[in-house]
Amino acid sequence: MDNSRAVLFEKVQNARDLGGIIIGDSQIKRGKLLRCASLSNATGEDILKLQKEYNPAYVVDFRMNHETEQSPDPKIPDTLNYSIPVLELENVPGHKADFFSHKKETSDSRLQKLIELTKSGLPDERLYLLFLHSERGKKAYTTFFNLLIQLPEDKGMVWHCKDGKDRTGIAAMLLLSALGASNDVIMEDYLLTNKQNEKPLSELRHKLDGVDIPESQKEIILFISGSVYERYLLSAINWLKENYGGALGYLSKECMVDEAAVRKLKEKFLV
Numbered sequence: 281m282d283n284s285r286a287v288l289f290e291k292v293q294n295a296r297d298l299g300g301i302i303i304g305d306s307q308i309k310r311g312k313l314l315r316c317a318s319l320s321n322a323t324g325e326d327i328l329k330l331q332k333e334y335n336p337a338y339v340v341d342f343r344m345n346h347e348t349e350q351s352p353d354p355k356i357p358d359t360l361n362y363s364i365p366v367l368e369l370e371n372v373p374g375h376k377a378d379f380f381s382h383k384k385e386t387s388d389s390r391l392q393k394l395i396e397l398t399k400s401g402l403p404d405e406r407l408y409l410l411f412l413h414s415e416r417g418k419k420a421y422t423t424f425f426n427l428l429i430q431l432p433e434d435k436g437m438v439w440h441c442k443d444g445k446d447r448t449g450i451a452a453m454l455l456l457s458a459l460g461a462s463n464d465v466i467m468e469d470y471l472l473t474n475k476q477n478e479k480p481l482s483e484l485r486h487k488l489d490g491v492d493i494p495e496s497q498k499e500i501i502l503f504i505s506g507s508v509y510e511r512y513l514l515s516a517i518n519w520l521k522e523n524y525g526g527a528l529g530y531l532s533k534e535c536m537v538d539e540a541a542v543r544k545l546k547e548k549f550l551v
Contacts, residue, residue, distance in 0.1 A: 283475045287333070289326040293317040294444040294476045294506075298452065298549075301469065303460045306550040311335075312436045313549065315452050317444035318343070320351035327356055334436035338427050341440060342366045342420060342447035362427065364420040366411050366447040391487060391501070398493075398500045405515040411450050412516060412530070422535040424451055425458075429541055431548065445473040445508050450516060454535075457527030458542050459549060463517060470513050477506040 287295040294317040299310030314334050319341075322330075330336060341353055341363045348363050355361065411417040424439065431437055441447035449470050456466045474481065484505055488498045503509065517527070524530040531537035537545075 283472055285472070286476060287314065287316075289316075289329060290323045291321040292319055292326050294473055296469075296472060296476070298456070298469070301456070301461065301465060303456075303465065303550065306546075308459065308549055309551050312431075313455070314436065314438045315444060315448050316438065316440045317448075318347075318351060318440055318442050319353045319438070322354050327354060330356060330438065334438060335434065336438045337432055337435035338362060339438045339440075340364060340424055340427060340451075342451065343441050344368050347442060362423065364423045366417045366420045366441070366450075367414060368416065371410060371414055371416065391484075391491075394501045394504060395491065395493060395497070398497045398504075404500065404503075405509070405512040407446065408450055408512055408516040409519050411447060412519065418534045420447075421451060421454060425454075425531065425535050425537050425541070425545075428455065428548075429537075429544055433548070443473075443506055445470075445506070449473070449508065449513065453513065453516065454527055454531060455545075458531060458537060458545050460546065466517075467510060467513060470508060471510065473506070473508045481505070481507050 283296075285296045285298070285300050287297055289295055296315060297310055298308050298313040298315065301308045311333055314330075314336075319326075319339065336356065336359045339353060339356065339359055339361045341348060341361065342365065343363070344365050345363070345368060353361050353363075412421075428437060439448055439451055452469060453466050456469065481502060484502060488501065491498070499509070503512075520527050520530050524533060528542070531542075532539075
């Protein structure tokens, strides 16, 4: 799997440029659209790199309010920060705060906590449907597209959540759909998370090999810890098709992204 779009920072993880993705006879412009994990640990060098390579007008943070309070985004000169939670704890079945925890723990204590946490069940692929059908999720993605449409020509945009894979991934899926990407192209971008998180995920799989719990429980632990699964995104794509005829129907009905807005997005981001 090609990971040439990866953008390496000192402390910002799972970062990649949507630029270079081929869509029909066009491709997405580089240096305009960056998806990543949390910026809260960004170093001074990371911020300078963001400014130089993306010149962001906006940073969109999809995390919950308690996440942003614990680990706020840095202020970047000449950049507006938007905190637009896709969901809050009360939207998560079981109100499991540890599911989105930022607490510093040893790897062993973290693993034990996750094992206990997953015994009662945690969101699976249905989590993505919650992002899409909840009023909070619709509002967040509507704001996301409004910012994309009004983005100045000489500026870029950055969006993230905690791990840069789920709330961020659904935003990327919707944007790529609007730009005309096929489901195969969208899936390839989504699965790059596993490539970028390969080392820590490999270490965790090795630890889990010695733990006597069901494979389904191990899968959830890996998901919480940075892995993604093809069927998770497929469930969202299929749900959009069944309920709206596809992502474009959803964007039109729920996010006010009509045909004119789609044309504007293509003019702005494709070359």
